[in-house]
Amino acid sequence: MSLLAILLAYSLERTLEVTRNLHWRRLVLRWQHAQLNNTQLQQWRQNNLGQVLWALIPALLVGFLLAIFNSLLLSFLISSLGLLVAIQAPQARAAYKAYVIAQEEEDAAEQAYQLRRLRQASGRQQAAPVEHLLLWIHLRHYFAVMLYFVLFGVMGALLYATLRDMRHERSEGWQTLQQIMDWLPTRAMGLGMLLVGNFRQAAAVWLSAIGNKPQNNFIALTKIAEAAEQLTAQTTVALVKRNFLLYIVLIALLTIAGWL
Template sequence: MMLMSLLLVLSLERLITKDSHWHIETYATKYRQLLVNNKWLTEDSSSAYLYVSMLLPPIILGVIEYWLLGAFLTFIEQSLVLFICVGCPALRATYKCFLNAADRGDLQACSMYTDQLGHCGTPNESDGTATTEGKSFGQHLTWLNYQHYAAVMLWFIAFGAPGALFYSLSRSTTEAMCGKNHPLKESAGRLMFALDYIPVRITAFGMLMMGHFSRALPEWLKHALQFDISAYDVLTKISSKAEMLTPEEREAQAKNAAVEPKVLVKLAKRNVIFLLVITSALTLIGSLA
């Protein structure tokens, strides 16, 4: 069932342009507003309130699946939840705008779109802009592709729709708190560090399998058990080793800023196929339902 849901949702996500009603951000924002209006989650709340509020919707969803829905209705519900959680229309739009700016040779616009992607790092590492972090558009794109596709898929494979919902809701809340410099920002960051620790290393392993294995493997082994490095750094460092630009591509990159992002996007797409192949194998041997 999980494999069928993944194949169905990923196919539809590529074919259909989703509006805001089909994306988790809409419902995550309404849920946070509900928590704030009822004073269940305020700036004075403890970290425990944050963690419980993130777990509550997935737990309710899991109870509904277990007690109320049969196999067929569960398949429909899981596919629907996964479709809402996976992907990012805003990211896709920014990527298209970046490619258009690169084709025009508008480097200033390319820099603007790179900053527009942003990234919520720790207070000592980032102010949320790409320029401060010194990362390229392609590296940011790799990270956001992981957050909106690979990580959601892995949480779905591990825990079904409740897992995908938990990760997506936590990610959205962390980004919202980072943007507003919320007092619970660090607590949300610790939650995401825990949620990303294993998935980001699985994703990075997939990238080295689909890219330059011998060049990326030492980097993956170096960070495999490290707890003092962010998931963002793990992924971007390993992906840059797994798919380095050729001399011809580096020469083309000097003229067209879209070369590196296109190369890394191809790597990310191959990684998604790798995850689907592994999921298929686990399904065939009976490890997944």
């Protein structure tokens, strides 16, 4: 069922235009806004942990309801829908298409503008080349959601998407939380890239990324990708597609073996 839900959701994401009101980010922000408007939740508003717990309630509720009803058909439908709304990144997709057109037309001003849009869609504050932004967007909107879905079901995917998208105050604690939740997806995606890219060059870089000294996930991911492939915007897209297909095949094999 997991494999079918992934294939359905990721196929629909490319062909079906989902209204913004159904994007998980929009739903989470509305839920947080309800907290801000409720005077009885003043103490939760003033507590960072309380804000996080409040934001996680919708995802936890989805998992709770699926556990109560214990229906295979319902689980499949909710899982597919949950994945579909969690992986939405229309701004990034539109910005990349416009960037490619501007690149072909050698329009430097338009390229710079679309690069800023991509950076905004990626959630990065620092400037970065288009290849690195594409890697980060794919990791956080597609690969990590799929990985946590396989490991923990739709509730795990939605919990990750909530922490990715919720409104929050910038703090060292929040940065640590983001580092923790992206650590496993970064290393798993890096492993796939070295398997579908230049294994000999990328293996050492990947091993250093899982060593004792923690690395920034963004830096670790881009270093592995640069070792696995000579990156341009087009080759980066091709690399992440090969990586994604590799994991789809792996999930299919685990499903056939009865482990998923």
